[in-house]
Amino acid sequence: MPELHGPGGARFDNxxxxxxxxxxxxxxxxxxxxxxxxxxxxxxxxxxLDGVSAFADSANRAEGGRRWSAVAVVVLLLAVAAFLVWEAFVFVVMTWL
Incomplete structure (x- = not known):
């Protein structure tokens, strides 16, 4: 949690x-x-990585539809990553055969 007053005096005085x-x-x-x-x-x-951390923090603070949207984005990204890994694996195996 940030301090309301920083080392140089009041941080957010205005x-x-x-x-x-x-x-x-x-x-x-x-x-x-x-x-x-x-x-x-x-x-x-x-x-x-800081951007991913910021996304995760904001998704954890979200509620309702925004939270489900964040979950859908993560699931979609994981599905695409899994598909690409599978395609690379199939390509390597087919190349050796």
Missing amino acids: ELLGLDPTDPEAQAFAEHLDRMEHQRPAFTVEGY
Whole structure:
């Protein structure tokens, strides 16, 4: 959970003006602001894994239709990956025969 106040003073003073720092809703809003300001490394393995982690975290927070949509996307990606692995396996086996 991000701190409402960072090392350089109040981190989100302008955004959280007048809110109680111990309020769970204010803390959730600070977490949202922290996620929005997070800079991800682009075009690197770490960047892609961070993107997958962000997707998993947001899917875990989702409810109802959004959660089922995230589950459907994951199942579809796994099905495509399984198909490609199977096709590669069949190609290798058929090449040796």
